[in-house]
Amino acid sequence: MTALAPTALRRGAGYWLVGYRAMLRFDLASSRDWLLTFLIVQVLMGAGMALIYGFYLGDMPSAAATFVATGAPTLATMPLGMALLPGLIAVRKIDDTYDFMWSLPVPRTATAASSFTIFTLLGLPGFAVSLAIAGWRYDLDLRVSLWIVPAVLLASLMSTSVGFGVGHAVPDPTITNVITNFLVFLVLLFSPIAFPIENFPGWLATIHRVLPFWHMANVIRDALTDGLVDFVWRSYLVLGAWTVGTWLLAAWAIRRQR
Amino acid sequence: MTALAPPAMGLRRGPGYWWHSYRMMVRWELTSLRLLLPVTVMVQILTGAGFVLCLGLFFGQVPPRAALFVSTGVIVVTLVTIGLVLGPQLIAQQKAQQTYDFLWSLPVPRTTAALAWVTTNLIFGLPGMAVALVVALLRYDLDLHVSPAIVPAVLLTLFTGTMIGYAVAHALGNPMLIAAVTQLLIFMVIGFSPINFPADQLPGWLAALHRWLPLAPMADTVRAGLTAGVVEDVTRSYLVLGAWGAASVGVTAAVLGRRG
Numbered sequence: 001m002t003a004l005a006p007t008a009l010r011r012g013a014g015y016w017l018v019g020y021r022a023m024l025r026f027d028l029a030s031s032r033d034w035l036l037t038f039l040i041v042q043v044l045m046g047a048g049m050a051l052i053y054g055f056y057l058g059d060m061p062s063a064a065a066t067f068v069a070t071g072a073p074t075l076a077t078m079p080l081g082m083a084l085l086p087g088l089i090a091v092r093k094i095d096d097t098y099d100f101m102w103s104l105p106v107p108r109t110a111t112a113a114s115s116f117t118i119f120t121l122l123g124l125p126g127f128a129v130s131l132a133i134a135g136w137r138y139d140l141d142l143r144v145s146l147w148i149v150p151a152v153l154l155a156s157l158m159s160t161s162v163g164f165g166v167g168h169a170v171p172d173p174t175i176t177n178v179i180t181n182f183l184v185f186l187v188l189l190f191s192p193i194a195f196p197i198e199n200f201p202g203w204l205a206t207i208h209r210v211l212p213f214w215h216m217a218n219v220i221r222d223a224l225t226d227g228l229v230d231f232v233w234r235s236y237l238v239l240g241a242w243t244v245g246t247w248l249l250a251a252w253a254i255r256r257q258r
Numbered sequence: 259m260t261a262l263a264p265p266a267m268g269l270r271r272g273p274g275y276w277w278h279s280y281r282m283m284v285r286w287e288l289t290s291l292r293l294l295l296p297v298t299v300m301v302q303i304l305t306g307a308g309f310v311l312c313l314g315l316f317f318g319q320v321p322p323r324a325a326l327f328v329s330t331g332v333i334v335v336t337l338v339t340i341g342l343v344l345g346p347q348l349i350a351q352q353k354a355q356q357t358y359d360f361l362w363s364l365p366v367p368r369t370t371a372a373l374a375w376v377t378t379n380l381i382f383g384l385p386g387m388a389v390a391l392v393v394a395l396l397r398y399d400l401d402l403h404v405s406p407a408i409v410p411a412v413l414l415t416l417f418t419g420t421m422i423g424y425a426v427a428h429a430l431g432n433p434m435l436i437a438a439v440t441q442l443l444i445f446m447v448i449g450f451s452p453i454n455f456p457a458d459q460l461p462g463w464l465a466a467l468h469r470w471l472p473l474a475p476m477a478d479t480v481r482a483g484l485t486a487g488v489v490e491d492v493t494r495s496y497l498v499l500g501a502w503g504a505a506s507v508g509v510t511a512a513v514l515g516r517r518g
Contacts, residue, residue: 044445048445048449049449051449051450052448052449052450053316055449055450055455055459055460056313056316056324056328056454056455056459057316057317057459058324058455058456058459059459185304185305185308189308189309189311189312189315190308190311190312190315192315195315195316196318198318199314199315199316199317199318200315204315
């Protein structure tokens with residue numbers, strides 16, 4: 001009776017790693033379809049918005065230009081995790097391949113970890129291109145510190161986690177699309193990413209101290225400039241809280257579906 | 259053998275028949291879009307008012323000129339987005355679902371179908387336009403001088419925007435391509451055209467290019483109907499805009515004629 005696979009193999013750190021590597025390959029292979037779209041969206045949202053804000057503002061003093069340009073990489077990072085990832089999950093629900101994904105013989109945490117890894121890393125080229133274009137357009141003197149590494153990774157991981165949580169927790173894919181479109185609208189028009197939070201009315205500024213967008217911009221701006229951001233550790237903490245919080249949300253949602 | 263009798267041909271031509279068909283097509287459009295109508299109008303109102311309000315967040319203190327430009331520009335944006343973006347996507351959907359040929363087989367003159375779509379766009383666009391203007395008046399201290407010229411400006415802008423979208427959608431075969439083109443168009447309208455901000459804030463080459471594209475003339479004609487002394491040489495804008503309108507009617511007619 002060799003047909004029954006030995007169950008001892010299907011647990012433990014080694015099995016998890018094998019599953020994780022397999023899922024990474026699976027996700028990378030399926031990313032061929034949307035990788036180019038991702039890069040285009042990122043550059044349009046990051047560099048494109050930095051240019052557009054400049055057109056709206058007209059002649060800017062260099063401090064304002066620095067603010068706009070250092071917001072560009074945040075704008076490029078955000079839509080990947082928060083709009084495109086939930087969109088892909090929604091497509092799987094529409095195509096009825098969603099249950100298939102969860103039926104693969106790997107630990108669910110390995111599947112999730114693979115999504116986080118891929119989306120966090122795929123955001124990097126768009127991040128760099130957007131920063132380069134914005135820096136060139138506004139002729140910036142940036143002081144890039146090593147903090148850029150944790151700042152980008154955490155910002156990207158956080159937005160991937162929010163998108164993952166929303167994508168899995170919202171049962172109806174149409175509603176997912178409405179939510180992500182609304183998020184993008186909110187971020188582009190009403191978020192202190194490319195503009196100082198002091199421009200915002202008190203109530204909206206208070207909301208943005210809880211929401212993650214301002215904090216994303218803060219950690220990234222802090223790693224690119226000197227003296228523009230105060231209390232950056234607070235922003236790291238808020239981003240960390242959103243990351244963990246949305247992991248719990250996703251865990252609850254995925255368990256509920258079982 | 260009455261069953262084989264040809265339909266009475268006398269009924270199927272003339273202004274009376276055209277008018278009847280036009281009314282039928284407007285009803286057809288409004289009925290088929292009844293689910294989409296509230297959502298679209300809401301989105302229009304939100305984006306229109308959103309643009310007006312978000313400018314206050316971009317600037318600490320909004321300069322009066324910037325407020326005037328965005329308040330008048332956003333009217334153009336709400337007028338053309340449906341024609342340029344939603345319209346082509348609906349037609350792309352019809353092509354994908356293979357109802358496109360059925361629609362053109364309806365026994366109405368094709369001009370009535372086109373004009374019914376323009377009328378529908380006017381119905382879709384007016385609430386967003388009005389709300390944006392009211393929000394702008396409440397939020398900013400605007401120096402508006404409304405003249406009767408606003409009526410032809412709005413109508414020509416709407417007509418040309420709708421017909422350009424129509425021409426794009428009918429001329430391009432691939433629904434995915436139509437979606438990509440319309441996404442780029444909306445990006446262009448909002449960010450890279452002198453609609454919501456003055457042309458001198460664009461790089462010189464882009465401002466020069468816009469003198470020959472339809473978007474800047476749309477903004478100029480509408481702005482000239484709402485303000486005094488802001489827009490120069492509005493006649494040229496009407497001519498450029500009219501030429502684009504005529505050209506897109508020509509393209510649509512050629513494509514539909516070829517199919518027909």
